[in-house]
Amino acid sequence: MVRTPSCDKNGLKKGTWTAEEDRKLTAYVTRYGCWNWRQLPKFAGLQRCGKSCRLRWMNYLRPNIKRGNYSKEEEDTIIKLHESMGNRWSVIAAQLPGRTDNEIKNHWHTNLKKRVKQDSVPHEEKHNTNNLAPREKRHKRLKQQPNNSLLNPTTSQIINSSPSSPQPSSSTGSSSISKDSAVVATNSTEAYAETSDNFWTQPFLTDNYSFVSSDINFLEQQFMDTTEYLSPVFDELFFSPYGLYEEKINSNNLSQIIDSSPSSSSDTAAATSTNMAADDNITSSEAHAEISGNFWTQTFSEDNSYIPNDFLEPLMETECLSPVFDEFLCPYGLCMEKSMY
DNA sequence: AATTCTATCAACCGCCAAGTC
DNA sequence: CGACTTGGCGGTTGATAGAAT
Known part of the structure; x- marks a missing residue:
């Protein structure tokens, strides 16, 4: 479950994250955002590689991570999406608010795969890409255009217009919170309603500049x-x-x-x-x-994206201006309350 | 109670695409 | 245009908890 801490040749720590490391990373990202994962550990006082920090944040520390048992709906969604797109865990995760690709991948391998095998002919036989070697599969997949039609229409539309939705790359996207972003929500109320379903939880969290709670x-x-x-x-x-x-x-x-x-x-x-x-x-x-x-x-x-879960309660009643949409929302409104409360 | 087996999942690794220089 | 950097992805590993023997 957890790995024994060790150090690599550069003296960077590996293995299980300690509570202190978690606190440092959370505090830093909450305050400054993830402006550069590679540089971040140095500034945050962590003896970790940037990749490890990113992974820890994305899979464990960031807000809105949903832990615990999967609902029937979630499992059905995973199975359905996996059937249509294979091991594209990040895409599947985008459809499941609060679930990470890693977690979904684990859940698939430990539970759902068996269930699917029992229920029917293995999906692998239906999809020839699954018969390829992993690298070949990935190569082939990446050559293909993203097929957003696989997503539900609403989500697809929003993702396409999102400032930080899964789209090619990142370093420029790192400054994605801008006034331009507001343009995507022609009607902010509509946008809010739509995004509340399952969108912001995933893409919005990849934005790089979010700051500390006012509490x-x-x-x-x-x-x-x-x-x-x-x-x-x-x-x-x-x-x-x-x-x-x-x-x-x-x-x-x-x-x-x-x-x-x-x-x-x-x-x-x-x-x-x-x-x-x-x-x-x-x-x-x-x-x-x-x-x-x-x-x-x-x-x-009040950018809700990086406010740790523990911060949320005290902020529940606070009204604030979304950094993305020029409108007032309760904090973490874009990504949080609809998915967790 | 002790040992072995199995399931789980956090974390690592290697690879790739996009961006930058 | 090529080398390098960075972020992101999917496959895999391995420590641990709990179940089984």
Whole structure:
């Protein structure tokens, strides 16, 4: 179930993740997002390779991961999708909110495969691609155009218009939260309703810039004492998960911070509140309050994608502006409440 | 109670495509 | 255009828990 911790030749840890490592990774990604998986462990104070961090986050730590037993509906969906598209676990996972490709793959191999075999002629015989060697299968599949018709129409449509849906690649997509994204929702209410089904849980989580919850007290409980990592902006050590704006609030560089933050480019409220903070000699807490109310909250503090599950309850009642759609939603509204509550 | 077997699933590995230089 | 980097995917491994003997 878990692997014995060990180190590779570069001194990077392998094997089971400790609670402390989880906390560091969660705190870091919650605060800064996954701007570069390879660099991230260095900044987050982790002795892990980026790949391992990404995997841990995607398969275990990120919000909205659904654990536990599969419902009959979920199993049927997996079987049906597997029948039509084979071992395309990531595509199948996109149809099952809260389930990861790894988890679905495991569940298939441990349960569903046997069940399907018992129920009928093995699907392998129906699909010639499954008779190929793994590498050949993959090669062949990737040569084919993505077949979104396999998805349900609504989801397909949304995925196609999503800023960070499964689409070719990533480094440019890493700055995917932009005002352009709002265009995809011609009617924001409709978009919200549609996405609530099963979409955001998967694709939205791949966005790279999401920031800390505004529930400072709760964050403090979680990370304050134990977490240290580097800011990608300042290249210095922080001991507070929300240090970016807390600690720098009195700095003359604050405007520069905001300007260089990934999601700030179009937010004039940011400039307003932060300039006020920097210019007016007000206290940190006052400035923070202002910023919470105007900038951080609206722009990315309440981006629900990276708020760990444990953070959700205290935020339930808070209204905020989605970073993607220019509308007010309760936090984690896009990806969370419809899939879990 | 001790040992062996089996199922589970977190984590690793290698590969590939897309992006960047 | 080629080398390199990065993120993502699917196959596989192996430690562990629980069941069976």
